[in-house]
Amino acid sequence: METSNIVTCTCGAKVRLPEQKENRAFRCPVCKTGIALTVDARVLASSQSRPGDSGATCPICQSGIAAEEFVVICPECDQVHHRECWAEVGGCGSYGCSQVPALEKGDAAAQQPMSAWGDKKTCPVCGEEIKAIAVRCRYCRTDFDTVDPLTMLDVRRGIRRKEASKGLQQTVIVVFIVSLLVGCLAPITAVVSFCLFLPKKKELARAGPVYQTLAYSAMGLSVLYSILMLLFALAP
Numbered sequence: 001m002e003t004s005n006i007v008t009c010t011c012g013a014k015v016r017l018p019e020q021k022e023n024r025a026f027r028c029p030v031c032k033t034g035i036a037l038t039v040d041a042r043v044l045a046s047s048q049s050r051p052g053d054s055g056a057t058c059p060i061c062q063s064g065i066a067a068e069e070f071v072v073i074c075p076e077c078d079q080v081h082h083r084e085c086w087a088e089v090g091g092c093g094s095y096g097c098s099q100v101p102a103l104e105k106g107d108a109a110a111q112q113p114m115s116a117w118g119d120k121k122t123c124p125v126c127g128e129e130i131k132a133i134a135v136r137c138r139y140c141r142t143d144f145d146t147v148d149p150l151t152m153l154d155v156r157r158g159i160r161r162k163e164a165s166k167g168l169q170q171t172v173i174v175v176f177i178v179s180l181l182v183g184c185l186a187p188i189t190a191v192v193s194f195c196l197f198l199p200k201k202k203e204l205a206r207a208g209p210v211y212q213t214l215a216y217s218a219m220g221l222s223v224l225y226s227i228l229m230l231l232f233a234l235a236p
Contacts, residue, residue, distance in 0.1 A: 007043050009033060017041055025090035025101070032127040034087025034152075036072040039099055044072040046083045060085035060093035061153050063160050074099050088152050121149040165207050171196060172204075172211045176218040179225070186225030193219045 005017045011031035026035050036044040048068050056065045058081050065071055070083040074092045076099050085093065091101035120129045126140040135144045144150060145158060175196070179189045197204060197215045204212045 005041065007035070009035065017043075025088060027087060027127070032125075034084040036081075036083050036086040037090070038075060039091060039101075042075075044075070044083075044086070046070045046072045056080040058082045058085050058093070060089055061156055063156070082156075084152055084156070124150050124152045124155050165203065168200065168203055169207050169211050172207070172215045172218070176214040176221075179218040179221040183225045183229075186222045186229060190219065190222035190226050193222055 007015055007017060009015050009028040009031060010033060011028060013028055013030040015028050015030075015035065017026065017035075017037065026037055027033065028035060036046060038044060047070070049065055049071050050067060056071075057063065058065055059079055060081060065080060065082060071080050072083050072086050073080055074094065074097060077092065077094045077097045079092065079094045079097070081093060089101055092099035094100070121132050121134075122128070123130050123137040123140060123142065125142045126137060128137065128139040130137050130139070132149075135146070136142065137144075142155065144155075150158075175189065175193050178185060179193065182189075193215070197219060204215055
């Protein structure tokens with residue numbers, strides 16, 4: 001696999017590793033796959049997580065590691081990371097670990113000037129250059145929420161936020177239909193809706209006014225039906 005500072009990527013390309021140790025963020029220049037490097041320039045072996053593996057949270061992106069995602073394990077603290085996250089920041093994400101990169105990603109990003117009209121930026125997904133004002137990559141068709149340059153971590157967080165929002169929207173619809181049509185389950189629906197929706201006020205606001213209205217309507221209907229059932233039960 002390795003010969004001196006030249007390694008073979010999974011795509012088959014021979015890649016020369018960077019010589020500097022200050023920033024170990026590195027990707028294959030051919031396929032753009034992240035290559036996880038230690039502070040002493042060793043390539044970490046990666047593997048795909050399986051559906052049966054116990055869940056873990058990547059300390060860099062703070063999101064759970066899903067099945068079939070490529071992961072690496074820090075040789076110092078044994079923390080599991082997304083391979084792409086490790087390659088993006090150039091090291092471990094655990095505070096105090098000796099594999100934490102010397103130059104933090106935020107410091108490197110702060111040195112880059114803000115993009116302006118006529119400038120170009122790099123798509124974090126495919127690595128191609130696109131216009132600075134583009135909100136969609138014309139090569140890989142990835143959509144962005146902003147014209148500002150993004151990293152792969154930003155894209156990953158955006159995807160997970162959209163997936164979570166979509167799941168919340170589906171939950172709101174189901175709970176609303178049950179609260180509207182199945183009155184006998186009102187006490188249960190009331191408890192479920194309060195537990196689900198009250199802690200997620202911000203997420204509901206981001207989901208849009210329609211889902212926000214449905215969620216609060218489900219809570220109101222459940223309480224109303226529960227009160228009516230109680231009055232009916234207490235009636236002589």
